[in-house]
Amino acid sequence: VKSYDVTLGEEEYLEIIRDKTACLFSAACQIGGVLGGVSPERVDALAGLGMRLGMAFQLVDDTLDYTPAGEGFGKDPGTDLREGKVTLPLIYTLQKCTAEERERIASIIGGDEEIQPGGFQATQEIITKWGGVDYTMEQARRYVEEAKGLLALLPPAPERDALLAVADYIVERKA
Template sequence: MGLDEVSQQPHDRLAAFLAADMLAVNVLIRERMASEHAPRIPQVTAHLVEAGGKRLRPLLTLAAARLCGYGGPFHVHLAATVEFIHTATLLHDDVVDESSRRRGRPTANLLWDNKSSVLVGDYLFARSFQLMVEPGNLRVLDILANASASIAEGEVLQLTAAQDLATTEAIYLQVVRGKTAALFSAATEVGGVIAGAPADQVKALFTYGDALGVAFQIVDDLLDYGGVAATIGKDVGDDFRERKLTLPVIKAVAKADAEERAFWVRVIEKGHQAEGDLEQAQALLARHGALQAARVDALHWAATARDALAVLPAHPLRTMLEDLADFVVERIR
């Protein structure tokens, strides 16, 4: 992929359009991740914050606020809040998942230890609450506090659901709406709220973020089994090896005969995996059209996100957000 093509990607166009705002967000993040008494806090935080992520969630907050005509300073605080919440959850997730790599680099828990990762994550959550209070908007505080609770709830629900073949698509959606979509929807919703946008526009921004987050996660699930894309951003089969009951597997299990169900019990519930099991899993997904069915779901959620923006004013940022919804599912079209 050439540089010209990369520059046309919607998140890159958003970043370019909002460069001045994003610079202010980055300055604020560096200020607030400092600690006078515990130097390990900025060390651990900087390792993850400066790892080269796209900062998509804070960009969504900035875009929503500007799209709704906001001219004040507090969208920067809210964007930094969203990034701190996201970073805190990543630190905690890597401990829970016993991960050793993130964004191509060693995880903080590997470089330091689990205790440091958990406690620094707690610190960032505390910082995020300090930041979200500063605009003095109770509705904003309500949205972001609820999102933080939803993320934690979704992660705990996943602990019990991820390796249980009784998990349904409804439970899967509940997990995804918690651990992934809740922060997307909060990021967009608070942008509209701080701008004083009408209720229908705020609701539309929430719907956009929620649907975008669900589509984002389903695509990730699809690509883990090879999806329908030639190039993916992670190793095929990671979720399978980690025994995660993702949407394609849930769909295949629902149609499984006794022999197939015994296979899924062995590899997912019991974790007894052998050479060739990933290929067998892929064959079962193909046999029951599970990847295609999950693809249809992802496209539906992306269309829901795009359509939600229709009530918002015509603006280059609206176009970029619409294109972002399309881009999320581009690799599985």
């Protein structure tokens, strides 16, 4: 993710997380299919499944930076913001918020100095006000539903049930 770039758009961001996270999930699922000896069509379905699960996983991870749920579970709220990572909750908010709020956020994550106490809280409040976390979770759920649709191409089996459980877990996890 481009650091400190408040002009980053949603499409560019989704491309970044696809290349950073989702491709890894896709490759893992695809390799599992190849090693399991499934048909090429099913290998493709598994690759698509992994891509969608990877997108959903990263989107949920990005929301944890702005929610108390991340505390105590290896994700310290505000870490991404302090590192200047502009993620979807913030991108969406920057598209919806007022010019004054946009300037405030830009000054908080400008990269010139460490985020001052209260800067994260102010940003978090603006993101909450404009629904940045909710929007990001909606997108994550959409990717999970698409992944589940691809699982329908696989025959009923314990492995498919396990993948369905993983898909549901991704959007329900708190860390």
